Amino acid sequence: MVSELGDQLAELTSRLVQINSVNPPGDVTGVVEFIRNWLSERGFSSSIYEYVKGKPNLIARVGKGKPIIILNGHTDVVPPGDPDKWTHPPFSGRVIEGRVYGRGSTDMKGGVAVIMMVFAKLGPLIEKEGAGSLVFSATADEEVGGHAGVEALVKDNLLVGDAAIVAEPTGFDKYCIAEKGLSQVKLITRGRPAHGSLPLLGDNAIMKLFKAIDKAQGIINEVNRDIKLPQDLIEAVNNSAKVYLEGALRSGLRLSEDDFKRVIGSVSFNPGVIKGGSKVNMVPDYAELELDMRVPPGVSPSAVIDRLRNGLSELAEVEVLDTSEPNYTPSNERIIQLIREGISRQGAEAKPIIMTGATDGRYLRLRGIPTVIYGPGELTLAHTYDEYVTIKDLVNTHNTIKYTVEKYLSLKQ
Numbered sequence: 001m002v003s004e005l006g007d008q009l010a011e012l013t014s015r016l017v018q019i020n021s022v023n024p025p026g027d028v029t030g031v032v033e034f035i036r037n038w039l040s041e042r043g044f045s046s047s048i049y050e051y052v053k054g055k056p057n058l059i060a061r062v063g064k065g066k067p068i069i070i071l072n073g074h075t076d077v078v079p080p081g082d083p084d085k086w087t088h089p090p091f092s093g094r095v096i097e098g099r100v101y102g103r104g105s106t107d108m109k110g111g112v113a114v115i116m117m118v119f120a121k122l123g124p125l126i127e128k129e130g131a132g133s134l135v136f137s138a139t140a141d142e143e144v145g146g147h148a149g150v151e152a153l154v155k156d157n158l159l160v161g162d163a164a165i166v167a168e169p170t171g172f173d174k175y176c177i178a179e180k181g182l183s184q185v186k187l188i189t190r191g192r193p194a195h196g197s198l199p200l201l202g203d204n205a206i207m208k209l210f211k212a213i214d215k216a217q218g219i220i221n222e223v224n225r226d227i228k229l230p231q232d233l234i235e236a237v238n239n240s241a242k243v244y245l246e247g248a249l250r251s252g253l254r255l256s257e258d259d260f261k262r263v264i265g266s267v268s269f270n271p272g273v274i275k276g277g278s279k280v281n282m283v284p285d286y287a288e289l290e291l292d293m294r295v296p297p298g299v300s301p302s303a304v305i306d307r308l309r310n311g312l313s314e315l316a317e318v319e320v321l322d323t324s325e326p327n328y329t330p331s332n333e334r335i336i337q338l339i340r341e342g343i344s345r346q347g348a349e350a351k352p353i354i355m356t357g358a359t360d361g362r363y364l365r366l367r368g369i370p371t372v373i374y375g376p377g378e379l380t381l382a383h384t385y386d387e388y389v390t391i392k393d394l395v396n397t398h399n400t401i402k403y404t405v406e407k408y409l410s411l412k413q
């Protein structure tokens with residue numbers, strides 16, 4: 001779709017992509033300065049909150065009182081990797097054949113451009129009608145956990161509202177209602193050292209660790225047999241399975257939709273790091289494994305860890321590395337309904353999805369704010385070479401979000 005709006009969104013996305021904000025180190029000063037000036041040229045003031053030097057967060061508000069709807073996007077991007085693997089240089093923001101290319105085009109400078117545009121367009125009307133508030137927030141640090149960004153802002157009551165849209169890439173016809181949580185643990189086994197030529201005199205910690213891993217997987221399989229997801233999450237799991245499968249098929253993996261449904265809708269199991277032993281001719285007395293498990297809504301990350309601890313008590317110690325709660329916004333929330341309507345009235349079937357990783361949306365949800373993840377781009381293009389966003393997606397998601405805000409704040413259209 002070639003349109004004036006399309007050109008504006010492509011141009012804005014391209015300019016944001018050209019400002020390097022790779023995380024680490026996560027310095028987003030340049031992007032925030034650009035956004036601040038852009039808003040100011042259109043008559044909007046904004047506030048800056050900088051918890052960590054070089055990682056400023058920007059918040060702009062229009063309107064008065066409740067209801068408050070938040071638009072959010074992060075300004076940092078992941079590193080580009082090997083620049084030679086890009087067809088167009090990663091920070092070129094090259095606009096060609098209906099696409100904007102570059103690091104962050106999909107994740108998520110395209111999304112930031114879209115919500116900037118919606119804010120600038122509706123701002124004057126919201127100021128005039130005074131039927132609630134719209135908050136625009138461009139936040140730092142998402143790619144390394146959002147601690148100096150949304151997490152801190154929510155904790156300090158600087159970013160709170162009645163509903164939120166986080167414009168991470170879902171693509172125009174999909175919207176994300178849920179994210180899996182996290183249980184990361186270390187399994188530690190201990191033994192008795194001995195000379196490697198007489199292993200029977202020792203107690204081998206590595207062999208114990210193998211048994212513990214095997215047993216841990218059995219315990220997680222048991223946990224997974226008992227999981228019952230609510231109906232709207234089952235639909236989301238099925239849709240996400242299709243999305244992830246497409247990406248997998250493109251990379252030549254022979255997997256099925258059922259494979260993905262199984263892993264998305266249950267606790268995943270990934271031994272990520274293993275260490276142990278000190279010398280080939282010694283019986284090792286110590287070994288450890290770092291294990292990453294992603295937990296669907298309805299399952300408690302700490303309950304999963306307790307099950308492991310009880311089941312492995314004879315073999316291994318279980319140490320917690322990190323946990324975060326899974327989270328989800330039910331389909332009957334108004335913000336979800338409006339996003340669905342916004343998609344449908346542009347002629348597409350609106351599909352809920354669930355993400356296997358975490359976004360800043362979790363901080364808003366855990367604060368009790370109904371939150372939908374919805375924005376331009378393709379989930380499977382995030383963090384890849386030749387990342388791009390289509391202008392059509394920029395325009396269509398812009399229209400959906402604009403419609404949602406207009407309805408949510410009962411603006412005359």
Ligand SMILES: [Zn+2]
Binds near residue numbers: 107108
């Ligand atoms: Zn992102």
